[in-house]
Amino acid sequence: MKQKLVKTAGMVAAILIMHATTYGQELRTSLFDGVNRNMLAARYAQADVLSPKTFEAAMEAYSEAQKSYKNEGEIAKIKENIKKADGKFSEAIENAKVGSVMFSQALSARNDAMNAEAGQFSKKNWQEAEEAMKEAAGELEKGDSNDAKEQAKTATGLYRKAELESIKANYLSNAKKLVEQADKNKVYKEAPKTLKEAKALIARAEKELAENRYDTDGARYLAKEAEYKALLAMHIAKQEEILDDKDFEAEDYLLMMYEPIAKIGEALDLNVRFNNGIDGPVAEIISSIKGDDNLIATLEAKLYNYQLHNENLTALLYEQRKIQEIMKGQLSEEALVAQKRQQNLQARIDRAAEIDAKFDKIQRIFNSDEAQVFRQQDDVIIRMIGVNFDISKSEIKQEDYALLTKLQQAISTFENATIVIEGHTDSQGGDDLNLELSQARADAVLSYLNANTTIDESRFSTKGFGESKPVANNETAAGRTINRRIDIVIKPTMMDTLVGLNTSGN
Numbered sequence: 297m298k299q300k301l302v303k304t305a306g307m308v309a310a311i312l313i314m315h316a317t318t319y320g321q322e323l324r325t326s327l328f329d330g331v332n333r334n335m336l337a338a339r340y341a342q343a344d345v346l347s348p349k350t351f352e353a354a355m356e357a358y359s360e361a362q363k364s365y366k367n368e369g370e371i372a373k374i375k376e377n378i379k380k381a382d383g384k385f386s387e388a389i390e391n392a393k394v395g396s397v398m399f400s401q402a403l404s405a406r407n408d409a410m411n412a413e414a415g416q417f418s419k420k421n422w423q424e425a426e427e428a429m430k431e432a433a434g435e436l437e438k439g440d441s442n443d444a445k446e447q448a449k450t451a452t453g454l455y456r457k458a459e460l461e462s463i464k465a466n467y468l469s470n471a472k473k474l475v476e477q478a479d480k481n482k483v484y485k486e487a488p489k490t491l492k493e494a495k496a497l498i499a500r501a502e503k504e505l506a507e508n509r510y511d512t513d514g515a516r517y518l519a520k521e522a523e524y525k526a527l528l529a530m531h532i533a534k535q536e537e538i539l540d541d542k543d544f545e546a547e548d549y550l551l552m553m554y555e556p557i558a559k560i561g562e563a564l565d566l567n568v569r570f571n572n573g574i575d576g577p578v579a580e581i582i583s584s585i586k587g588d589d590n591l592i593a594t595l596e597a598k599l600y601n602y603q604l605h606n607e608n609l610t611a612l613l614y615e616q617r618k619i620q621e622i623m624k625g626q627l628s629e630e631a632l633v634a635q636k637r638q639q640n641l642q643a644r645i646d647r648a649a650e651i652d653a654k655f656d657k658i659q660r661i662f663n664s665d666e667a668q669v670f671r672q673q674d675d676v677i678i679r680m681i682g683v684n685f686d687i688s689k690s691e692i693k694q695e696d697y698a699l700l701t702k703l704q705q706a707i708s709t710f711e712n713a714t715i716v717i718e719g720h721t722d723s724q725g726g727d728d729l730n731l732e733l734s735q736a737r738a739d740a741v742l743s744y745l746n747a748n749t750t751i752d753e754s755r756f757s758t759k760g761f762g763e764s765k766p767v768a769n770n771e772t773a774a775g776r777t778i779n780r781r782i783d784i785v786i787k788p789t790m791m792d793t794l795v796g797l798n799t800s801g802n
């Protein structure tokens with residue numbers, strides 16, 4: 297009997313502990329869930345960099361709330377600190393929005409320095425740049441925009457200096473060591489062309505650093521390519537030794553080369569064949585990948601539409617039930633208001649369906665080599681991959697006229713939408729020049745459309761983003777080509793979507 301009582305008591309204790317743990321987790325979630333989301337949003341907005349004092353105040357209040365909760369402090373006090381932290385995080389986010397515009401050049405330089413691992417290879421300059429950036433943000437928080445701009449300018453120079461030193465100490469130095477190692481191993485016997493290319497890339501990188509010290513993107517790319525070519529030369533030399541030892545015939549080598557391409561084809565559900573070489577299979581694989589990318593963009597747009605449609609239908613159902621509840625023989629004033637909201641909701645559903653249909657129509661206008669068409673919530677984005685500009689030029693080529701005619705057709709699908717023409721560049725060249733070039737290209741497209749369409753000019757605007765919004769890898773030639781682009785953003789005019797609707801009717 298005693299053993300049963302002990303066992304029962306143990307089970308009860310375990311249940312109580314589990315209940316307490318579950319309750320504790322639920323309480324913690326209810327207390328901290330909102331402020332945790334706001335803190336992540338602040339970090340995403342780089343508020344710790346752009347609004348350091350406000351962000352630090354938010355973190356202090358947040359830490360105090362965490363500490364009080366851990367020590368089982370008063371709930372009222374915990375909530376007070378959470379509220380304070382939440383407010384400060386929101387304030388920091390708003391400050392960061394202003395700072396991201398004012399300090400755009402400094403942030404771009406900071407990002408480049410980070411990519412070059414300046415914190416490791418140029419610690420002194422990196423720390424000085426970070427301190428100058430912190431002072432700039434502090435001045436902006438105090439409302440002194442002039443001093444903020446001056447400090448940001450100082451920070452930009454220090455970040456560029458740190459990036460320059462880091463490239464020399466990291467990529468360029470490493471590339472030279474690899475070339476020396478290759479020479480020591482007499483790689484020039486088996487891979488002379490590749491090794492020679494590595495040395496030429498190092499020379500070009502050094503020249504770029506000497507002549508364009510404030511545009512290090514090109515030098516960094518050349519140095520990294522030199523690293524790669526040196527490693528590739530050593531790999532080729534090693535493979536050649538293996539092939540010589542195994543006495544491989546040309547047939548053996550070709551079959552070995554085809555095998556990994558065939559595996560990639562199989563992963564994409566393609567049965568590639570090499571009877572005409574590798575060009576056909578490679579083109580088939582690339583086409584399949586591009587098709588998948590377009591499919592993903594389409595599915596993402598449809599998912600958003602379904603979510604919005606579901607929210608609209610849920611609210612519509614709510615209004616219908618409300619009318620039924622308050623109808624007692626005749627429609628009251630409240631029921632009439634609910635009925636009016638129901639009609640508005642139905643209009644929103646119809647309008648969303650109309651936008652979806654027009655989006656599908658625009659997708660059918662272009663083929664995959666001309667443009668990518670996708671959605672960002674209600675906006676329709678037309679990425680004009682078939683419109684190409686010469687390097688450092690903004691003139692539209694005659695060969696692109698036909699594609700721009702298709703663009704006019706697509707834009708006219710939305711009768712009243714506003715249209716933003718965005719210009720973008722790759723990372724090669726100075727930040728300021730790229731910004732000017734991207735704006736000039738966007739303006740050139742607008743000028744062409746204004747001259748060749750009857751669409752109201754007031755619906756158009758242009759914006760150059762320079763190299764700040766890449767969509768592909770700037771380290772490859774193909775990626776840089778993709779980043780040199782024109783994006784057309786169509787913003788349909790419609791009633792506010794249902795997201796965030798207050799079903800109380802206010």
